[in-house]
Amino acid sequence: MVSSEEGRSSMSQSTEVVDVVVVGARPAGTATAIALARRGRRVVALDRASFPSDTLSTHVLFAGCVVELHRSGALERVLETGAPKLPAVQLSAAGHDVRGHYTPVDGIDYGLCVRRIGLDMALVETARAAGAEVRERCTVTEVLWEGGRAAGVRYTDPDGASRELRARLVVGADGRRSQMAQLLGSDVYRTAENGRGLAFHYVRDPWAGDPEGAAHRDSITQWRVGDTLGMFFPTDQEGGLALFMPPKEDISRFRKDADGVWAEKVASNPGLRRRLAGTEREGKLRSTADVEAFFRVSSGAGWALVGDAGHFKDPVVAQGIRDALRFGRRLGETAAEALDHPEWLDRRLFAWELERDAECLPSFYLGRKHTRTHPVSQLEQEFFREAADDPRLAQELADVFARTRKPQQLFRLDRQLRWFAKAALRRGADRGALVREAVEELRLDARMQWDLAVLRSGRRAGGGTWNRWGRNGWSPRVALRPARPAPSAPVRQRPVDASWNAGADPAPPAGETTPAAASSPPGSAGDGAPPAPRPARRRKQPATTAA
Structure with missing residues (x-):
């Protein structure tokens, strides 16, 4: 860790000062860089790879992901790869074929499947065209800290020289095995074991x-x-x-x-x-076979984790690239105007994290359901029977994959009860197994609703002991170090409010009057994003938040 004095004394010709440094230049990193550069911020993205570069991925892009490519400005370049437009989603099981088409969004009513060499290259070119600098074959070795805040990175350039980039915001976008998460002191706090490889x-x-x-x-x-x-x-x-x-x-x-x-x-x-x-x-x-789903703490004092570095869902639902693009874009939009106000920036980053979690949790739970490896169940058979004969239900299914409809809207309680009744009345039904299946579905649905309620209250769902360490309150006295001993016992979560702050909120950037603006930006889809943390009375900071 580099102190303020050490940081100032180490400034040299090999040190640059930029607004934002992004570590990782694939979908999440480029989407972040594009949004920041378009808002006039100087952003540098570093990546170990030399593009074009391949990576392990199923790379299915449903219509909602194509919409994000369009909003980033990369869609035209992606279509130049020759990938065919895919207007339909078809699922076949138990002798039934369900074929659905998307409800158009921004004129987009098709999906794509683009090999990552072409997709990632198109995004890198779009980021450069937007004004971001993408540096290839660069390896980050250290996060720089100053006054308890992430203040930049030290990296090795293609020639092997050590260089520093000082920045107001450090973004880790380096995938699910994120080295940046380790350097920033963030760890996984919630997991869901996969059943499928x-x-x-x-x-x-x-x-x-x-x-x-x-x-x-x-x-x-x-x-x-x-x-x-x-x-x-x-x-x-x-x-x-x-x-x-x-x-x-x-x-x-x-x-x-x-x-x-x-x-x-x-x-x-x-x-x-x-x-x-x-x-x-x-x-x-x-x-x-290593596709365990997780959430990491994804924001802190001067830093954020985006894409798979911060949250990974089971690939059975094929939502990773969509969320990398969407929440990379949202991170850039959220942070761009707050970079000159450190405490305000940190609050906006946390609101961005809660927004991401509220939108991603339903797909996280959908992945938990579909990663189970049993044969088609009795309830699932009833869904396939009905959807095969009902184009509207098939369209709803396509829209769930496109993320224009939430899974809980498709799999409503009244529908599940109807499918349960039909399955129970069929000759030869295993009613005991059917009841167990229904109970498990309701248990997961109830757990998801609980987690969403926790998010709406301004806390991380399942965040556990992280809140005790001051991560939800952005105390300027809390220095986030690469390593930190775990508390001896779990601690009950606290709501996010200014009781965790050492001082009052700084003045927001022009045009903003309340932290809630960070969770409901103009032109955003909304999607039930939770409110940002609300100010409260100043209190003495708990001793347990000490580093």
Whole structure:
């Protein structure tokens, strides 16, 4: 950790001063940089990679994600990759096909699947065009601190020289194994274990060059057979992505015998087998069983974590890139006007974090449900039966994936009760298993509603002991160090208010009069974002917040 005096004495020709430094230049980092640069802020994004660069990803972009590409200004560049537009979502299970189309948003009514080499390069080029500087082959080695605040980073440039970037805001956008989270002293405080792994191949698709192939390349498609999901997504480069999400225990089998297990899975999934007829596999199999979902503390004194660095959902719901783009953009919008007011900036960052969590929690819980590896359940069969014959219900399903409709709006209690009754009345129904399934669904739904209520009260849902350390109050006397001993016992959460502050709020930037503006910005989608922390009377800071 660098003290204020040490920091000033170390200033040299190798030290630059910028408004914001972003560590990571893939979707989350570029979206943040674009939003800041467009608001006149000098922002530098650092990345270890040299672009174009690939990375492990399922890279499904539902319509809501395409909307974010449009808002970032990157959509035209992304479409230049040749990725086909995918206006439909199709899920097949229990002998029923549910095919839904999106409700248009900003004129966007289609999804995409773009290989990450093309997607990330398009975003880097868009960030540069917006005025951000993206530096490649740079490795961050240290976070710089001053007065208890993150004040920049030290990094190694492509020539091996050590350099410093001083900044008002430090943003970690370096993925779910975030080194920045470690350097900033943030850790995971909430997890959800996954049940599924993933394994996929790129393929050459003969339908891509066929004038009659449009009907075969217009949808994001999933076939559920037994305990395994099989999927096909048409991609750029006249190809496709064929993917299995089996029980995570199967991933070790894939790694021992990739061709044999792949053939076994294809043979057991008739729908995917038919779609893969005539295709030719490209490259080696890619796989992972490490997809545990989590939340990290994602904001602090002069710093924020965005994208997978701060929150990761089970990839079974394919929402990671959408949330990286959306909340990178929102972070840039939220922070841009507050960079000259440190305490106000910290409050806005925390309000941004709560906004993100309120919007992401429903998808987090949807992932918890769909990561379970049992065969299609009795309740799920009733949903598929009804949705296969009801275009409106199928459209609602597509809109849930697009994030223009919340999962709880689709899976309403009255519908779940109707599906329960129909399933219970069917000949041969296992009513005991049905009751257990319904109870588990209601338990998860109730837990989600509780977490959303906690967020609306101005606290992190499940934040636990982090609140005790002053993270929710932004005391200027709390220095966030890379390592901190854990308290001996869990501590009850406290609401966020100024009782955790050493002083009154600073004056907000021009045009803003209340911290609530940080959680409901002009032009935002709203989506039930919680209010920002409210000022309260000044109190003596608890001794337990000491570093």
